[in-house]
Amino acid sequence: MYIIGIYDVNKKRVGKIKKLFDRYMFWTQNSVFEGKLTKVQLRELRNKLDGIIDPEEDQVIFYQLGNQKWLNKTILGKQVDDDPPNFI
Amino acid sequence: MYIIGIYDVNKKRVGKIKKLFDRYMFWTQNSVFEGKLTKVQLRELRNKLDGIIDPEEDQVIFYQLGNQKWLNKTILGKQVDDDPPNFI
Numbered sequence: 001m002y003i004i005g006i007y008d009v010n011k012k013r014v015g016k017i018k019k020l021f022d023r024y025m026f027w028t029q030n031s032v033f034e035g036k037l038t039k040v041q042l043r044e045l046r047n048k049l050d051g052i053i054d055p056e057e058d059q060v061i062f063y064q065l066g067n068q069k070w071l072n073k074t075i076l077g078k079q080v081d082d083d084p085p086n087f088i
Numbered sequence: 089m090y091i092i093g094i095y096d097v098n099k100k101r102v103g104k105i106k107k108l109f110d111r112y113m114f115w116t117q118n119s120v121f122e123g124k125l126t127k128v129q130l131r132e133l134r135n136k137l138d139g140i141i142d143p144e145e146d147q148v149i150f151y152q153l154g155n156q157k158w159l160n161k162t163i164l165g166k167q168v169d170d171d172p173p174n175f176i
Contacts, residue, residue, distance in 0.1 A: 006094065031119070053165045059117060059165045060164040061161060062161070063092060063159055064132070064159070064160040065159060069142075071151055073150070073152070077145075078145065078147040
């Protein structure tokens with residue numbers, strides 16, 4: 001599956017959440033990650049996220065696609081950073 | 089087409105860009121919009137964005153799908169806000 005993961009979380013938790021996403025997917029833009037995951041990997045990532053986020057304050061959205069070919073991606077402005085900023 | 093639009097832009101331009109997206113798509117999360125657009129509407133939105141963003145600083149990404157049915161969306165934590173915050 002191809003996954004786009006986006007998050008809007010309290011500043012206190014952004015660092016931890018970004019580090020976790022970094023282990024499963026690649027950074028695309030602030031609070032946005034993409035990548036291919038198996039069902040098992042996605043479940044693993046979701047369970048770990050559930051252990052970090054505050055469901056009252058934070059939100060993570062996963063867009064799942066059966067096949068990356070169904071997705072057409074266009075970028076306006078700054079093209080993809082080769083080395084994404086390491087700031088959180 | 090079903091479109092997910094995400095942006096990472098200079099604070100000076102966030103308000104203008106959010107207002108423009110609001111006219112074409114619905115707010116999903118900070119800097120994230122979704123919605124159905126025709127090719128003409130998407131081209132129109134892109135041209136208007138090109139007139140606002142600074143290509144050196146700002147980035148807008150459009151994920152286009154031929155059909156919304158191909159997309160599976162799951163939300164962890166805070167569910168969709170009924171009335172999205174009007175702060176920018």
